[in-house]
Amino acid sequence: MRHRLIVPGAMVAASLLLAVPASAAEPSPGAPGVGDPYYPDYGNGGYDVSHYDLRLRYQPKTDELNGTATLLATAKQDLSRFNLDFALDVSEVRVNGEKARFATTGAHELRITPAQPLAKGEKATVVVRYSGTPSKVEVSGFTSWLRTEDGGVAANEPEAAWWWFPSNDHPSDKASYDVSVAVPDGTQAISNGTLQSKRSEAGWTRWNWRSRAPQATYLATLAVGRFDITTSETASGLPVINAYSKDLGEHAGAARASVERTAEITEWLQGYFGTYPFDAMGGYVPNTDTTYALETQTRPFYSPDDFADGSNTSVVVHEMAHQWYGDSVSLKGWKDIWINEGFAAYAQWLWSEDQGEGTARELADYAYASRPADDDFWKVKPGDPGPDNQFHSAVYDRGAMALQALREKIGDKDFFALLKGWPQQHEGGNADVGDFVAYAEKVSGEPLAELFDTWLFQPAKPPASTAGLKAKAAPEQPESWKKIHTADHPHH
Numbered sequence: 322m323r324h325r326l327i328v329p330g331a332m333v334a335a336s337l338l339l340a341v342p343a344s345a346a347e348p349s350p351g352a353p354g355v356g357d358p359y360y361p362d363y364g365n366g367g368y369d370v371s372h373y374d375l376r377l378r379y380q381p382k383t384d385e386l387n388g389t390a391t392l393l394a395t396a397k398q399d400l401s402r403f404n405l406d407f408a409l410d411v412s413e414v415r416v417n418g419e420k421a422r423f424a425t426t427g428a429h430e431l432r433i434t435p436a437q438p439l440a441k442g443e444k445a446t447v448v449v450r451y452s453g454t455p456s457k458v459e460v461s462g463f464t465s466w467l468r469t470e471d472g473g474v475a476a477n478e479p480e481a482a483w484w485w486f487p488s489n490d491h492p493s494d495k496a497s498y499d500v501s502v503a504v505p506d507g508t509q510a511i512s513n514g515t516l517q518s519k520r521s522e523a524g525w526t527r528w529n530w531r532s533r534a535p536q537a538t539y540l541a542t543l544a545v546g547r548f549d550i551t552t553s554e555t556a557s558g559l560p561v562i563n564a565y566s567k568d569l570g571e572h573a574g575a576a577r578a579s580v581e582r583t584a585e586i587t588e589w590l591q592g593y594f595g596t597y598p599f600d601a602m603g604g605y606v607p608n609t610d611t612t613y614a615l616e617t618q619t620r621p622f623y624s625p626d627d628f629a630d631g632s633n634t635s636v637v638v639h640e641m642a643h644q645w646y647g648d649s650v651s652l653k654g655w656k657d658i659w660i661n662e663g664f665a666a667y668a669q670w671l672w673s674e675d676q677g678e679g680t681a682r683e684l685a686d687y688a689y690a691s692r693p694a695d696d697d698f699w700k701v702k703p704g705d706p707g708p709d710n711q712f713h714s715a716v717y718d719r720g721a722m723a724l725q726a727l728r729e730k731i732g733d734k735d736f737f738a739l740l741k742g743w744p745q746q747h748e749g750g751n752a753d754v755g756d757f758v759a760y761a762e763k764v765s766g767e768p769l770a771e772l773f774d775t776w777l778f779q780p781a782k783p784p785a786s787t788a789g790l791k792a793k794a795a796p797e798q799p800e801s802w803k804k805i806h807t808a809d810h811p812h813h
Contacts, residue, residue, distance in 0.1 A: 348401035348438035353430055355491045359655040359708040360479065362427060364491025365404040368394045368445075372496050375486050378503040378525075379510070379545050381472040384454045390486050392447040393496075396439040403439075405431040406480075406538075407487035408460050409453030416447050428460050429483045455484040467609045470568070472508065472546035474607045476615050476622035479655055479711070482538040492651045493751055495535035503527040504545050511544040511564045513619050515601045532618065534599050535749045537651050542617035544607050555584050560601050562620065566608035575628035579637055580604040586634060586672075587641050593671060594642070595741045598649035598748055604637065616643030616665070627807065635669050635804045642668035645744040653753040658711050659703045659777060660754060663720025664740075669805045670721055679799025685725040686796045688718045694782040704754050704777030723776035726787055730772055731765040739764045 351367020354360075374391040386409070406429050414423045416435035423433045431449070439445050455466035455473060465477035466484040475485045482488045499517075502510035503525045514532035521527075532541070548564040555561060561584050565576055583604055587597055604621045611624040614636050621640035627633055646668075647661035670681040679687075692698045701707075701715035703723065710716070728736040739761055746760060758773050775783045 346399065348399040348440075350401050351398065351403040353404045353427065353432075355493060357491060357654050359711065360491075362430070363406065363480065364494060365406065365489050367398050367400045367403045368396050368439075368489070369494055370394045370489050370496045372498070373486065373488065373541075374499045374501075376501045377485070377543075379473070381505065381508055381545055384456050384468060384473055385452070386455055386473075386485060387452045388450070388486065390449045390451070392449075392487070394445050394447055394489075396441055396443045396445065399441050400435075400439040402432060402434040405433065405447075405449070405487040406483050406490035407431045407449070407451070408458045408483040409451045409455065409485075411449055411451045411487075413450040414448065417445055431487055449487045451487070458484060467607070467611060469546055469566070469608055471566070471608075472504075472544070474542075474544045474546075474609060474622070476542045476544070476617055478539050478615055480539060482541060485543055486541075488538045490538045492537040492539065492655075493653055495537050495651060495749070495751070497534070498530075498532040498536055498541060500530045500532075500541070500543065501527060502530075502543065502545065507547065508545060509548040509550060509564065511542075511548065511550075511562075511605050511620065513540070513542055513601075513617060514599075515560055516562065534618075534649070536618045537648070540616065540618040540648055542615075542620065542622060544605055544622075546607055548605070548607075551581065553584065555588070555602070559584075559597070560603075562601065562603040564603075564605040566606060566625075568608050569606060569625055572606075572625040572628045575630075575632045576606045576623065576625065578632040579628060579634050580606060580623060582634055583637055583641060586637050587644075589672075589675070590638070590641055590645070590668065593668070593737065593740050594645040594744055598645060598744065602641075602644075604640070614640050616640045616647055616661075618644070618648045630803075630807060633804055633807060635672060635801065636807070638669050638672040639665045649749060650744050650747040651751045653751045653756075655708070655711060656705045657753040658706065658716055659720045659723075660752060660757060662712070662716045663703060663724060666717040666721040666805070667724045669801070670725075673799065673801035673805065676801070678801035678804075681725055681728070683796065683799050684802065684805075685722050687798055687802060688722055689785065690796055692782075696782075699782040700780045702778050702780055704773070719776065723773070726772060726776050726783075727761065727769070730769070731761070731767055735765040 354362040355364035372393040377388040379386050408429045414421045419436040421433050421435045426432050456468040465481040467474040475481045482490050500512040504510050510528040512530035517529040517531050547567045551563045553561045599619045601619045606623045612626045615622045627636045642665040646664035652660050670684045674680045698715050701710045701713045703716045703720040762769050
């Protein structure tokens with residue numbers, strides 16, 4: 322309840338006006354983007370989301386999606402209106418229970434004006450009711466919704482959320498999730514985290530998934546189709562849920578032989594990166610015609626093509642390494658993609674070493690020698706590759722070489738302490754390349770700015786001496802090389 326204060330005398334009234342604090346300034350709109358230099362209109366300003374509750378109904382035959390999204394958000398400023406990133410049709414928006422005005426602007430902006438402005442620090446409940454056919458919706462000429470013969474899949478990077486739920490679509494705003502999806506009986510709905518419950522009624526089955534740990538929007542996934550689902554538990558009691566489309570054909574055996582080793586590979590990765598940061602794990606392989614894999618949190622997406630040449634544990638290593646590097650510790654901005662991909666690629670080198678298929682040093686030697694100094698590969702800067710080169714092979718290969726150079730410089734003891742300490746230092750949060758450089762200097766006690774500048778930021782082939790690499794010899798291709806490049810080089 323608001324009280325009106327009446328004070329006699331113009332002088333007193335004027336003094337009160339002068340005393341109004343700056344925080345009582347007129348509410349203003351939140352920015353339509355977070356200002357990421359790679360994607361200025363991705364994400365939004367003015368608020369943070371702490372939780373998404375998505376209640377969906379999907380019909381595979383027609384690709385029709387109906388949903389109600391409830392977002393729990395906190396205003397970061399006195400907020401007159403704010404945006405969500407979304408591309409489907411919206412029928413109603415409510416903020417704190419009251420109907421709000423809304424309009425679509427730009428390529429993927431839902432602009433919301435609440436009935437009452439939000440005060441800085443105020444917690445708000447935002448409800449959006451919507452519908453659409455995701456595969457028919459294009460933004461800037463493409464769709465991130467993957468249509469399959471028996472359903473659809475949301476899995477892509479740097480954006481996928483716009484096609485199935487409204488969000489603050491930037492990795493800097495992470496949240497927990499509840500995803501509840503009703504699909505026709507005989508069809509399965511796969512998402513992140515733990516399966517809380519499943520129940521059938523009137524020909525429809527509702528699958529209820531929960532992701533408790535902070536999760537970036539592009540790491541949220543949904544797959545609807547006809548899957549064979551396997552379940553087990555790790556030695557520590559974590560649920561392992563894997564899913565395979567029933568029509569994978571000749572790829573089915575290799576896919577299962579690889580993805581079913583997820584728990585074993587994750588246990589192995591813990592030796593390098595520390596305790597697994599989430600409460601579930603697994604993977605899924607829908608029958609898409611894509612050629613990439615993606616580290617969707619707790620349950621990576623794999624393309625059938627990843628297993629076209631047989632079993633490939635290297636791709637599982639790459640995506641599960643991302644659970645620490647990229648998922649638990651997420652990038653602050655998209656220019657920091659090396660924090661994700663360089664480390665996941667290096668994990669494959671460590672796996673190769675463990676499997677006797679080529680050491681990390683041998684892989685670095687081969688990667689270095691296989692590209693001459695005038696190759697355009699060396700013009701890409703892994704520490705800031707630019708949006709057009711965000712998933713360039715240099716971010717992976719040169720990014721992993723940078724880590725081998727660091728290992729040679731500071732020695733195995735500090736290097737492996739660094740690999741394990743970094744995810745613990747920033748668990749559940751965000752970090753950038755500069756943060757990693759500072760942490761590496763702290764752990765090793767050595768100045769490393771020049772080394773990182775040479776390997777991550779100079780558009781030229783670094784001298785071999787900076788990483789102890791072989792400059793003249795033409796090393797033999799390590800046995801693991803082709804598998805590694807099948808795994809991570811068809812990009813998102």
